[in-house]
Amino acid sequence: MHIEIQPQDGLPIYRQISNQIKYLIASGQLKTGQELPGVRTLAEQLTVTPNTIVKAYDELEAEGLLEKRRGSGTYVTDTNSPLTRKEQRRILAQRIDAVLTEASQLDFTLEEVLVLLHDRHAALTRTQAKFESKGD
Amino acid sequence: MPENIVDVQGLSRTFGTSKALNDVTLQLKPGLVYGLVGSNGAGKSTLIRHLLGLMTPQQGTVRVLGLDPVKSPVEVLAQIGYLSEERDLPEWMRVDELLSYTSAFYPGWDFEYAKDLLRTFDLDPTKKVKHLSKGMRAQAGLIVAVAHRPRLLLLDEPSTGLDAVIRKDILNAIIRTVADDGRTALFSSHLLDEVEQMSDELFMVDHGRIVLRGSVDAIKQRHVVAHLESSSPSDEAPEFAGLISAERIGQQWRVVCELTSDDSGDLPHSLAERGISVASVRAASLQEIFVARAGRERRQKLEVVR
Numbered sequence: 001m002h003i004e005i006q007p008q009d010g011l012p013i014y015r016q017i018s019n020q021i022k023y024l025i026a027s028g029q030l031k032t033g034q035e036l037p038g039v040r041t042l043a044e045q046l047t048v049t050p051n052t053i054v055k056a057y058d059e060l061e062a063e064g065l066l067e068k069r070r071g072s073g074t075y076v077t078d079t080n081s082p083l084t085r086k087e088q089r090r091i092l093a094q095r096i097d098a099v100l101t102e103a104s105q106l107d108f109t110l111e112e113v114l115v116l117l118h119d120r121h122a123a124l125t126r127t128q129a130k131f132e133s134k135g136d
Numbered sequence: 137m138p139e140n141i142v143d144v145q146g147l148s149r150t151f152g153t154s155k156a157l158n159d160v161t162l163q164l165k166p167g168l169v170y171g172l173v174g175s176n177g178a179g180k181s182t183l184i185r186h187l188l189g190l191m192t193p194q195q196g197t198v199r200v201l202g203l204d205p206v207k208s209p210v211e212v213l214a215q216i217g218y219l220s221e222e223r224d225l226p227e228w229m230r231v232d233e234l235l236s237y238t239s240a241f242y243p244g245w246d247f248e249y250a251k252d253l254l255r256t257f258d259l260d261p262t263k264k265v266k267h268l269s270k271g272m273r274a275q276a277g278l279i280v281a282v283a284h285r286p287r288l289l290l291l292d293e294p295s296t297g298l299d300a301v302i303r304k305d306i307l308n309a310i311i312r313t314v315a316d317d318g319r320t321a322l323f324s325s326h327l328l329d330e331v332e333q334m335s336d337e338l339f340m341v342d343h344g345r346i347v348l349r350g351s352v353d354a355i356k357q358r359h360v361v362a363h364l365e366s367s368s369p370s371d372e373a374p375e376f377a378g379l380i381s382a383e384r385i386g387q388q389w390r391v392v393c394e395l396t397s398d399d400s401g402d403l404p405h406s407l408a409e410r411g412i413s414v415a416s417v418r419a420a421s422l423q424e425i426f427v428a429r430a431g432r433e434r435r436q437k438l439e440v441v442r
Contacts, residue, residue: 007421008421012352012353013353039315040312040315040316044311047304047307047308047311048333048334049169049310049314049333049334049335049336051167051314105417106417
């Protein structure tokens with residue numbers, strides 16, 4: 001599982017991790033029923049305190065994306081009831097509103113935000129390609 | 137079992153005229169990694185030496201696992217793992233001799249774990265300590281510190297002068313101690329990036345006082361770096377609640393400040409009333425918070441002297 005932490009990012013580290021796991025699930029790189037790395041394994045891989053991983057997993061569990069199975073690990077849940085497209089749009093719209101509000105506070109024009117959006121998409125695609133070439 | 141692994145109350149220590157520790161109170165809870173940051177001479181090592189029972193409190197109390205480490209050194213030290221910057225190991229011993237010698241002191245010594253670490257570090261057990269490189273000494277010191285599976289791991293500047301690979305070994309040992317066994321670790325470091333990633337809670341020490349404490353996320357969340365523009369060309373730095381440091385850059389002031397709960401995640405509205413506009417705001421890094429805090433303490437000290 002490929003996750004990268006940006007120390008300069010304003011986001012807390014556990015949130016950076018949970019966001020990237022969400023992206024991996026949404027993009028199908030983490031599949032339904034797949035097991036996630038153990039807390040210690042991922043903590044060592046990313047050099048973060050184990051409690052940060054616990055916090056990220058807990059958050060995703062509360063959102064229904066992951067489930068802990070007794071006596072074993074953490075898995076991607078069976079999403080039996082996929083969200084309707086309308087619901088998906090609503091969730092995404094909320095996130096976009098937050099970004100646009102922050103962009104305006106930081107004096108970014110819509111054009112600059114769009115450029116940044118493309119940049120980030122390219123960066124994530126690169127990360128994904130790296131991940132796939134590693135083959136795990 | 138005591139609720140807190142470590143309980144320090146009102147600890148003060150003076151060397152000559154300088155206060156190495158000034159009314160320090162702190163508690164460490166089980167299962168967390170604590171970072172201890174501060175400049176050289178801020179009091180980090182002095183604090184750790186008190187936890188080890190190597191120093192008697194001049195004022196205040198120190199309890200480790202509910203015990204006084206000065207009065208019950210055997211019971212306390214059996215449950216502590218300690219790695220210092222100096223890594224004072226017996227020079228004439230071979231690595232395997234060092235490990236079997238150390239194991240004799242600890243009923244809980246885990247021979248398998250020690251062997252496992254030796255293999256992971258690729259350390260030659262027949263080598264004499266005096267022939268080890270700096271990195272290898274750190275690795276040997278680390279095995280000695282963790283193989284008895286201590287309930288409290290104390291690391292005093294463990295990364296100083298080491299390359300990235302050995303640093304990673306040390307950080308992994310902290311991760312393993314906390315993740316597998318739910319134990320507690322306190323490590324001091326001047327590498328703020330390392331502390332930012334590797335600690336759940338941190339204490340920032342300056343001139344013997346704890347000037348900042350809390351979870352890394354919470355600390356970062358409430359500190360911002362802002363650029364302010366004043367409509368009046370005054371030389372006076374802006375003053376407002378929560379301001380930690382201000383520095384003039386051209387027409388602007390670069391300020392580091394701590395947002396209070398009244399600010400609701402925003403800079404104080406009173407700034408606008410005084411004709412000061414906010415040009416930009418962003419989250420502060422631990423490094424920026426540290427430099428701003430340490431600088432303020434120094435200024436306050438100067439003012440007292442005056």
